[in-house]
Amino acid sequence: MKRNVLCAVVIISILAASSMLFHKKHSPPEKKPSVNEPGRPLPDESHTFSPFVPQQQPDRICLTLTHDPTTSINIQWRTHNLSGHPVVQIALLSAGPIEKTGIIQTCLASSQIFRHPHYDAVHHHANITGLKPATTYLYRVGDGLKWSEWFQFQTSQPSHQPFEFLFFGDLQEDIRGSCSRIIRQAFLNHPNTRFMLFIGDIVRHGNNDTEWHEFFQATGWLTGMFPTIATPGNHEYKNTQITSAWGAHFQFPSNGPQGCEELNNTCYFIDYQGTRFISLNTNAMRGFHLKAVLAQRQWLQTLLRNNDNDWTVIFHHHPVDSPTQSESGKKQLQWLFSPLYEKYHVDLVLQGDAHTYGRGHKSHDKNNPDSPIYIVSNSGAHMNKPDAPWASVSGSDKQLYQHISISKNQLNYQAIAADGSLFDHFILKK
Ligand SMILES: [Fe+2]
Incomplete structure (x- = not known):
């Protein structure tokens, strides 16, 4: 019996020792992780489980x-x-x-x-x-x-009824990381909003699908529940061509100027419960599309002349006057378009591009000082310093969204910062 027990102990000891040898021979050496040591490499975008790669699930x-x-x-x-x-x-x-x-x-x-x-x-x-x-x-x-x-x-009401919408400036930089919070906060504070208006430069590289994915990560399910309207910025263009991603993600009304293909899906208007929204494509005003500039002006004039809405909001990416002097205002806008804004009593002109905030009146027609209110806003993380005197309110180093509510006789405007503080506000009455 004692001999059997001794044999069993010897066999178990031999097996345990050989197991340790086997383990040492075939297992990777144990190593304590270092704080600065990189983890396992992430799969690149070519791998099927990259979040940027589409799945069968929409x-x-x-x-x-x-x-x-x-x-x-x-x-x-x-x-x-x-x-x-x-x-x-x-x-x-x-x-x-x-x-x-x-x-x-x-x-x-x-x-x-x-x-x-x-x-x-x-x-x-x-x-x-x-x-x-x-x-x-x-x-x-x-x-x-x-x-x-x-x-x-x-769907919207057929008559002139009160409604609210949100206006976002350029997102462009660190879209998922920094822009998501301002979009989410805007909806937490204003859940009755009817749609979102983006002023262009939604992404930095218009043909970069990863950046577009960041935009849809930042907005999440909101784009599926609240309609978007948008006008393209220069970053949605490559040279003189709008990037294909624009049309892939957004289809807007095809009621823009006729016979000017380069303005398709960027220049359009929507009448929403008593307010006319007009998107102009200011990329076409950068010196290389004279035909598109003149076509937009003629189209705009017809729209403004035949307008039975209570309010008119025009939105385009490049500002008529920039809050930063280094970003000179676009002369085509000042000479050819803003006189029309004044003549036909446009109420708001929403703009972006400058990566800072400015709001003010500035008439470009001395004979008609009834100027609209011009607003330049910025929702993203990239900031410039404001230094132009035309703006009565200006500011920088703030990510802002704008909540605008409109009824038949009153327009309430608020610019709200990422920390929830009210940065600017005014009321227009008719
Ligand atoms: Fe921009």
Whole structure:
């Protein structure tokens, strides 16, 4: 018995020793991690689980306003291939499961493939029409197998009714890291907003898909619930061409100047509950598109002359007068456009580009001092110093968003900083 126990102990000891030898021979040496030591390398963008690579599950779901927001809306999204038929399903708002209330409309989308250095993406666009005014709808996008979650949106009122919207200046730098908080805070403070207005330079490199992904990370599900309107900045251009990413993500009304293809999807107008919003493409005013400048001026004049809205808001990326003297105002805007703003009593001109804040009146027509209020704002992390005397309110080193509420007789304007403090405000009355 004792001999058996001794044998068992010897065998176990031999096995344990050989196990240790085996372990030492085949396992990597133990090493204490150092604070400065890099971790395992992250996969590059070519890897399928990079967040920038589209999946079969829809992402970057984005509503944009149409020419008639009372009865229609545009929906954009992205997937990795063209499997199945890309469709939008529409249902009426319901308290319970949507399966009980049923789908009231299914709309087939159009699709386009975009080739990136390490992957392809398919961008889908659907124009939903035949909706009822002042109605909340549910929708989801997909291909019959993979679906987004159900989102909801509201069509606008057919009459002049009060509403609120948010205006964001250039995002451009550190979009996910620094711009997300101001967008989120804007919606936390103003959940009744009806849409978002972006003044261009949403990204720094217009054809960089990673930066566009940052924008959709920063906005999250908001772009699927609150429509976007936007005008392009110089960073959405490469030389004289707008980057393809603009049209991939946003489809705006095609009611701009006729016969000027370079203005498509950038120059348009929307009448929203008694306010006319007009997007001008100021990139076309930078010396290389004289035809586009003159076409916009003629189109604008017709729009302003035939306007039965209570309020008029014009928005373009480059400012008529910049809050920074180093950013000289665009002479075409000062000579050809701002006289029209004054003649036809435009109320607000929303602008960006200068990466600082300025607000003020400045008439460019001595015979007609009824100038609109010009605003230049900045929502992103890149800052310039204001040093131009035209602005009655100016400031820098602040990320700002603007909340604007409009009723028939009153316009309330607030510029709010990233810490929630009120930086600027005024009221216009009619
Ligand atoms: Fe910019």
